[in-house]
Amino acid sequence: SAVISQKPSRDICQRGTSLTIQCQVDSQVTMMFWYRQQPGQSLTLIATANQGSEATYESGFVIDKFPISRPNLTFSTLTVSNMSPEDSSIYLCSVLRDRDYGYTFGSGTRLTVV
Amino acid sequence: GDSVTQMEGPVTLSEEAFLTINCTYTATGYPSLFWYVQYPGEGLQLLLKATKADDKGSNKGFEATYRKETTSFHLEKGSVQVSDSAVYFCALSEFTGGGNKLTFGTGTQLKVEL
Numbered sequence: 167s168a169v170i171s172q173k174p175s176r177d178i179c180q181r182g183t184s185l186t187i188q189c190q191v192d193s194q195v196t197m198m199f200w201y202r203q204q205p206g207q208s209l210t211l212i213a214t215a216n217q218g219s220e221a222t223y224e225s226g227f228v229i230d231k232f233p234i235s236r237p238n239l240t241f242s243t244l245t246v247s248n249m250s251p252e253d254s255s256i257y258l259c260s261v262l263r264d265r266d267y268g269y270t271f272g273s274g275t276r277l278t279v280v
Numbered sequence: 281g282d283s284v285t286q287m288e289g290p291v292t293l294s295e296e297a298f299l300t301i302n303c304t305y306t307a308t309g310y311p312s313l314f315w316y317v318q319y320p321g322e323g324l325q326l327l328l329k330a331t332k333a334d335d336k337g338s339n340k341g342f343e344a345t346y347r348k349e350t351t352s353f354h355l356e357k358g359s360v361q362v363s364d365s366a367v368y369f370c371a372l373s374e375f376t377g378g379g380n381k382l383t384f385g386t387g388t389q390l391k392v393e394l
Binding site: 238268 | 312314316317325326369
């Protein structure tokens with residue numbers, strides 16, 4: 167399976183600021199995804215990061231709040247903009263190389279907004 | 281739309297006890313089914329998967345069988361250890377051209393005591 171490096175692993179941020187999370191994969195993958203896991207909750211898909219085009223956002227998530235870049239087949243970033251305490255969550259990058267290998271997840275970014 | 285329902289936790293067991301975590305799903309097509317595990321303070325790891333009806337996924341003593349007739353994918357282990365304490369997520373993906381995403385259940389926390 168693919169190996170994912172996600173940075174930073176954790177951060178504490180002031181409200182109103184923005185944080186960019188990076189996801190680097192050790193091989194080219196077609197599908198990359200960003201998830202949010204709020205405290206004590208399950209994972210919710212934020213968006214699918216598309217290489218060379220705009221990300222596809224799920225209901226309840228918008229580009230202005232969670233801009234995503236995907237400049238190539240091994241790298242993506244998620245920015246959490248104008249943060250509030252409600253954005254405190256774990257954010258996870260995930261990739262799908264092919265159906266046989268399934269989905270692989272990064273170790274996550276634990277964000278606390280104060 | 282697709283959905284996954286898991287038994288609520290926390291589930292508390294004594295070491296060497298038998299474990300069952302129930303999972304049922306709703307999907308429009310023929311999904312692949314997954315169990316992921318999240319150990320305290322860590323990211324998500326794939327525990328096992330099954331891609332078609334009657335397939336049995338297994339790993340680390342855990343097993344789950346894809347039951348199309350009952351739309352279920354229950355997780356079992358014959359003898360749990362303290363090190364199995366974690367949160368377990370059931371998930372599905374339909375691998376359709378329109379959206380290859382994982383839909384997660386709410387997660388079940390397992391606590392194993394000596």
